[in-house]
Amino acid sequence: MARGKLIIGATIVTFVLANQGAGAQGQVPPVASFKSSVDMVRIAAVVRDAKGRFVQDLTVRDFEVMDEGRTRAISDLQRDIAGVSIAVLFDVSGSMEGHMPNAREAATHVLSWLDASRDEAAIYTFDTHLDERMPFTTGLRTLPGSLTSVVPFGATSLHDAIALTARRVGEREGRRRAVIVMTDGADNASHLKPSDVSAIASGIDVPVYIFGIVPSIDNPSADASTHSVEANAFAGPLADLAAWTGGHVFVASTPGQRSIAARQIIDELRHQYIIAFESSGKPGWHPLVVRARNKDLIVRARSGYIAGQSRPTAH
Numbered sequence: 001m002a003r004g005k006l007i008i009g010a011t012i013v014t015f016v017l018a019n020q021g022a023g024a025q026g027q028v029p030p031v032a033s034f035k036s037s038v039d040m041v042r043i044a045a046v047v048r049d050a051k052g053r054f055v056q057d058l059t060v061r062d063f064e065v066m067d068e069g070r071t072r073a074i075s076d077l078q079r080d081i082a083g084v085s086i087a088v089l090f091d092v093s094g095s096m097e098g099h100m101p102n103a104r105e106a107a108t109h110v111l112s113w114l115d116a117s118r119d120e121a122a123i124y125t126f127d128t129h130l131d132e133r134m135p136f137t138t139g140l141r142t143l144p145g146s147l148t149s150v151v152p153f154g155a156t157s158l159h160d161a162i163a164l165t166a167r168r169v170g171e172r173e174g175r176r177r178a179v180i181v182m183t184d185g186a187d188n189a190s191h192l193k194p195s196d197v198s199a200i201a202s203g204i205d206v207p208v209y210i211f212g213i214v215p216s217i218d219n220p221s222a223d224a225s226t227h228s229v230e231a232n233a234f235a236g237p238l239a240d241l242a243a244w245t246g247g248h249v250f251v252a253s254t255p256g257q258r259s260i261a262a263r264q265i266i267d268e269l270r271h272q273y274i275i276a277f278e279s280s281g282k283p284g285w286h287p288l289v290v291r292a293r294n295k296d297l298i299v300r301a302r303s304g305y306i307a308g309q310s311r312p313t314a315h
Contacts, residue, residue: 040075041279044176044205044246044272045290045301054271055297063299065277066289076276083118084269085136085175086110087165090147091183093127093156096213100152103182103213104143106252109262110180111141120175122168123147126161127154128189136172158183159190162208162241163197170204176269178247180209185233194237198244199285202302209265210234210242211258212251246302275301283308 043065047055056079065072088107096103111121116139123134123144134144162181169177179201201208212234234249242249248268250261280286290301 039279040276041305041307042205043275043277043288043290043301043305044207045275045299046246046268046272047292048298048300050296050298054267055292056271058273058292062293063273063275064289064291064293065275066291067277067280067286072277074275074277076274078274078276080274081270083120083175084114084266085120085169085172085177086114086269087122087124087136087169087179089161089165089179089181089183090123090125090133090150091127091156091158091161091181091213092125092150092152093186094153095156095184095186096152099184099213100147100150102258103211104147105255106182106211106213106258106262107143107180109259110265111143113263113266114139114141116141120172124161124165124168125150126157127152128157130161130164155189156183156187157189157191158185158187159192159194159197159241161190163192163200166197166201166204166206166208166245169206176272177205178207178209178265178269180211180265182211182213184214185210185212185238194241195244198241198303199306201241201245202304203306205302205305206245207247207302208242208245209247210238210249211261212249214251215253243300244303246300248300279305280307 045063047058049055058077060074060077063074063077065074088110090100090103090107092100107123114121118138120136120138121134121140122132122136123140125131125133125147133146134140158181162179165179169179197208232251234251239249248265250257250264252258252261275290285304285306287304288302291299
C-alpha cells in the first residue's frame with residue numbers, strides 16, 4: 001500500500017481578510033486568493049427542531065439564504081441519500097501519548113456507522129507532517145494495522161493538517177463530505193490560524209468535526225473536570241473553526257460519549273439538505289446566513305463561500 005507524505009510547514013496559503021460577516025464568536029474568517037469562476041453555490045445544511053430531532057420534510061419555501069445580508073433565490077433543494085466520504089485524521093503528536101487507544105476506539109465507532117456498499121473513508125495521521133495511512137476506500141470498516149504501532153511523538157500542526165485534509169476530501173465529488181479529527185486540541189507548530197482553516201474548509205463546503213479525546217478531568221462538561229469551559233482547548237477558536245464550516249466539536253471522555261458522538265456525525269451527514277443558488281458576480285468572500293422561516297428550527301451550515309474561484313489557492 002502506497003503512503004504519501006506532505007510537509008505541512010511548507011504549505012503557505014495567501015489570505016485576504018474579509019470585513020463582512022461574523023463567525024460563531026463574532027470573528028471573521030479570512031479568505032484565500034481566488035482563481036477560476038463558480039456559477040452555482042451548493043450549501044449542505046442540517047436542520048433540527050427544538051428537541052434536537054432532524055427535520056426532513058422542508059421545501060425551498062421553508063429556507064432563507066442571506067448573502068452579505070441580501071436574500072438570494074434558491075435554485076434547487078435536494079434531500080437525496082448520497083454516499084458519505086470522510087477523512088479520519090489522527091493527531092499522533094507527543095501530547096497524544098496515552099490517548100491513542102481512545103482515539104482508535106472513537107474512529108472505529110465512526111467507521112461502524114458507514115454503509116459498506118456506498119460510503120468511503122480515508123485515514124490520515126499528523127504531527128508536523130501529514131501521512132496518508134489508508135487512501136479513500138469504499139466499505140472501510142476497520143483501521144489499518146499500522147495505527148496500533150504508532151508512538152505519539154513531536155510537535156503538533158493541528159490547524160495545518162486539518163486544512164490539507166479538507167482539501168483532499170474536497171476532491172471527492174458526489175458524496176456528503178467531512179473531516180473528522182481525533183485530537184486533544186493542542187497546537188504548537190501550525191502556520192495557519194483556526195480562522196484560516198475555516199476559510200479553506202468553508203470555501204469547498206467540507207464540514208470539520210473535532211473529536212476531543214481527553215480524560216474526564218479535562219472535559220468541561222464532566223463532573224470530574226477541573227477546567228472551566230473558557231480554559232478548555234475545544235472552546236473559542238477550535239469551536240469557531242468547526243462551526244464556520246458547518247461542523248461541530250464533541251468532547252468525548254467515555255466509551256459511551258464516543259459512541260454517541262460517532263453516530264451523531266454520520267447521522268448529520270445523512271440528513272443534509274443541499275441548497276443551491278447562483279453565485280454572486282462579485283469576487284471574494286461572501287458571508288452567508290442560512291435559516292428556516294420557522295424560527296423554532298435550527299439550521300447549521302457553513303458560514304460563507306468564495307465567488308470567483310472553486311478552490312483556495314496554495315503557493
